[in-house]
Amino acid sequence: MNSTNFAITINDLTVAYNYKPVLWDIDLSVPEGVLMAIVGPNGAGKSTLMKSILGIVTPIAGKVSIYGKSYEKQRKLVAYVPQKGSVDWDFPTTALDVVLMGTYGQLGWIKRPGRVQKKAALEALEKVGMLALKNRQISQLSGGQQQRVFLARALVQDASIFLMDEPFQGVDATTEKAIINLLQELRNLGKTVVVVHHDLQTVPEYFDWVTFLNVKKIATGPVKAIFNDDYLTQTYGINYKVSIHQ
């Protein structure tokens, strides 16, 4: 298969913050149209992998391409949902304003969002069920609502690839269901969705593709084929017996 058939291609990626490598020689290809979980223990480099794809982290070696070209050239195809905890939610702004930020990339420097952008933002808010709270100050939203706002901000970018860093962290069951439904809907529309995920129990139910990561890439492929005790044990380093395959 030609590399342009893959949404994301990573070759020989190595990242280190200080002396210890966080990611070591990663080769990974994400096919277009999959809903993929990245799983691995704490410190496995899951968030770093995502940030390397996005060019936030500069690797020591290796190359990342989005549909065969560099991120710089393809960034309009990619939408990122950072960890909820990475921003200060006491920032003086409203839910709608945060979602509007998703349009800034298309606008470029200086240009302000106008009616078109506002309409898109309202639609995105509606999709995540937050339209009624559009003027709410973001600190007055619950954790789940804040996550939905972040999701709406990514939706408004109208991207083909979605990278999400722990979107289920600190959200209640209702929000988790709502989010996963949306992600599956995106996948069904042919979008590629990559999610850093922690809850191993839900991997087979939610995702169709999975990557095991622990500094090195352990395995990647369809959930049905590779989500098994062997790889889990290799990734988590303990004898992992899961009751997932019932």
Next chain:
Amino acid sequence: MHDFWQLLLTDYTLQVITLGTAILGALCGMLGSFAVLKKQSLLGDAVAHAALPGIALSFLIIGVKNSQMLLVGALISGLIGAFWMRGIVTKTRLKTDTALGLILSLFFGFGMLLLTFIQKLPNAQQSGLDKYLFGQAATLLKSDVQFLFVVFVAFVCLLLLFWKEFKIYTFDSAYTQTLGFHNKAIDTLLTSLIVVTIVLGLQSVGVILISAMLLAPAAAARQWTHRLENMVILSGVFGVFSAIIGTVLSTRFSGVPTGPVIVIIAAILVWFSFVFSPKRGLLFRQIRRYKNRKELQVFKTLDLMYRIALEHKTPHHPHHIQILNDFQGYSKSALKQLEDQKLIKIESQQWYLTKEGYQKAAKLFEK
């Protein structure tokens, strides 16, 4: 107080310097909002203290007290201090507070040393350099104020132009980068605006207190609004207000430096905002909490009565008040309130629910 305004309206010199500090207050307030939200408030402190040796050195080099030239010196050494501090944080394992403390005291100490040295020089010009410690607005000349005004107009234009970029960068810098903005460029621009503002403020507020001028109005403004644009405007207004009052007060008592008076006024604004702002203020929060508790107590009592009443076939059957004593959490005032709201009736130690009371109680825990 009457004299106060009289003075401001008639004294031309006072008008000039007050206009100067007011412009400065507006700049500090507006840019301070971003510093506070970006949690970089102490960067201003480091830059200001680091500026002192620059002032002294440029005086030593040019030999005259030309405020513009001194400020250029201040700017250079302030920037060196700021970048050195950042370098320490990124290159070593020292944390920001330690790096800040190191740079701040090193530069300030060196600056004080130079000032002492300068004071021993046989140069008639040297007196007054120490005014840069706590600021003396009276030293502002008309040309200084004109310059401040030009900077003000330019900075407001830049703020309007790059509003979107400053906003998103302050809120979520990693995300900003993924959208294709150059974080370094935004950061450099924003930091430069803040640094220039600080340096311009050294003459009237002084190296020691200028950072308070950056933070206090912003902290106060944050209490009153949930929107960034309102916060920036309000913070600017607070800055202007403290600057005007502070300047006039300090010039009335000769020898009082301007900086401390302005900062005290700003601090009073902060205190007032923290206590009295309706949304985030301590006072109203306490009142709301108290009212909520009271209200819940009343509802709890009503709910209790409702459940007692339900056990009777006749809904408005009277019960003795003492029945309630077996349960916790009811009070005489709660009963009184329920009676006032006509939800219950009390006749000779007997109570019963009214029709409204029934309806209210039945719907109490529905949303």
